[in-house]
Ligand SMILES: Nc1ncnc2c1ncn2[C@@H]1O[C@H](COP(=O)(O)OP(=O)(O)OP(=O)(O)O)[C@@H](O)[C@H]1O
C-alpha cells in the first residue's frame with residue numbers, strides 16, 4: 349500500500365488550510381514560551397494590584413488588597429453570603445444558564461437547519477430573529493419580568509432568547525455552506541430525505557453548530573449576570589450588586605473572580621466536548 | 633432471465649440537450665445526444681475541458697433534468713438520483729464523521745438490508761478493493777488512493793446497475809493511478825458491472841473501455857464512438873498494461889486528432 353501523492357496540489361492546499369486552522373486556534377498552546385507569557389501576564393496583574401494597594405493610592409473600600417479579597421473569599425466559602433452558601437448562589441445562576449441553553453440548543457438547531465434547508469421555513473422565522481437579535485437583551489427583560497415574575501422563569505426565558513439567535517444563525521449558515529456532493533452522493537446511495545437530514549446534514553453542520561453554541565454561551569452568560577444585577581433575589585450577579593449597595597468591595601471582587609473562572613471553566617468544557625464530538629474538524 | 637441478457641440496454645439517451653441558464657444568458661452544454669449503455673459495457677467518455685462530460689454524467693445520475701429529449705433507465709424516465717445508479721465523484725465524498733466501515737455500509741443500511749447481509753457485503757467489497765483490516769479507521773486518515781477505493785467499495789456495496797465515475801483517478805499520482813486502473817478493470821470483470829467512466833486521459837480510456845465516446849466542445853455533441861477491446865486483451869494476457877500494437881496507436885492518434893481539432 350505504498351501510495352504517495354506526489355505533486356498533489358489539492359492535498360497540498362488542504363494541508364495549508366489545516367495548518368492555518370491550527371495557527372488560529374487558541375487551544376494549541378503547546379508552546380512553552382506562550383505558556384510562560386500567559387503566566388507572566390497574570391503574575392504582573394497581581395503584583396501591580398498588590399503594589400497599588402500597598403502604596404494606599406486608593407482607599408481600601410474602593411480597591412481592596414489581594415489579601416483582603418482572599419480572606420473574604422475564604423469567609424464566603426465558609427459562611428456563604430447573606431447566610432446562603434456560595435454554592436447555592438452559583439448553582440442558582442448556573443441552573444438558569446443551563447436550562448436556557450438546553451432549550452435553546454434543542455429548538456434552535458432543528459429550526460436553524462430546517463431554515464437553511466427550506467426557504468419557506470426561513471421566510472417564517474428569519475425576520476423575527478433579525479428583528480430581536482440586535483436588541484440588548486435587557487431592553488426586553490423588563491417586559492419578561494412583568495410577564496413571568498422576578499424569579500427563575502423570566503431569566504430563563506431571557507437567556508433562552510439571547511442564546512437562541514447565535515445558534516440559529518450558525519445552523520442556517522452551516523447548511524448554506526454544506527458540501528452539496530455529500531447530499532447528492534447520499535441520495536445516490538439510497539438515502540431518503542429524513543436520513544439525509546439526520547445522517548448527513550446534521551453531522552456535517554456540527555462544527556458550525558458548536559461554534560454557535562459557544563457564542564451563545566458567552567452571550568447568555570453576560571446576559572445572566574446583568575439580569576441578576578437588574579432584578580433578582582439570588583444568584584452570583586445579585587451577590588455582587590448587593591455587596592456594592594453595602595460598599596463591600598472585596599465581596600464584589602470575589603464575585604467577579606468567581607464569575608470569570610466559572611466562565612473559563614465552562615468554555616474549556618465546551619471546547620473539550622467539541623474536540624471529542626467533532627474529531628474530524630479541519631481534517632476533511 | 634431475458635431481462636438480464638448481455639445486450640440489455642440499461643440507459644437510453646434520446647435526442648437529449650441540456651441548457652444551463654435562461655434565455656440570453658443560456659449556455660448549451662449538450663446537444664442532440666444519443667447514447668445507449670448496455671449491460672456489462674465499460675464506456676469511457678473523452679473530450680476537452682468544459683465540453684459537458686460532467687453534465688452528461690449528472691443527467692444520467694438524475695442530478696440534472698434534460699432540457700429536451702429524454703434519459704431513460706430500463707425504459708423508465710430518470711427523475712432523480714437513486715441507488716441503481718452509483719456515482720463516484722472526482723474528489724471522494726466520504727463522510728468524515730463515519731469510519732470506513734460505516735461509509736461502506738451506508739448504502740445497504742439506508743436500504744434496510746438485514747445486518748448479517750450488510751456485514752457480508754462490506755467484507756466482500758473491502759476485500760475487492762484490497763482494503764481489508766482498515767474498517768475502524770476514519771477516512772481522513774487515508775491516502776488519496778485509499779479514499780477513492782473506499783468510495784468505490786461504498787458504491788459497489790449497493791450492487792448498482794450502473795456505476796458512473798467522473799474522473800475518479802484525476803487527482804492521483806501516476807503509479808497509484810495505474811494500480812487503480814487495474815483494480816477497476818478486475819472488479820468490472822469479476823462482478824460484471826456496467827461502468828460509465830469520464831476521463832481526460834486517452835490512454836486511460838483506451839486501456840479500460842470497451843467503448844470510447846468523444847465529445848466536442850460547446851455545444852457538446854458526440855463526435856465519434858469507438859468500439860475497442862484492449863481492456864479484454866489485457867485481461868486475457870493477464871498482464872497489467874496494454875501491449876502497444878499498431879491498432880492501439882491508430883485509434884489513439886485518431887482520437888487525439890479529433891480532440892486537437894476541437895481545441896484549435
Ligand atoms: N451549474 C452550471 N451553471 C451554468 N453553467 C454550467 C454549470 N455547470 C457547468 N456549466 C457549463 O457547462 C459546460 C460544461 O460543463 P461540464 O462541467 O459538464 O464540463 P466537463 O466536460 O465536465 O469539463 P471538465 O473536464 O473541466 O470537468 C461548461 O462550459 C460549464 O461552464
Ligand SMILES: [Mg+2]
Nearest residue numbers: 685686687798
Ligand atoms: Mg467535469
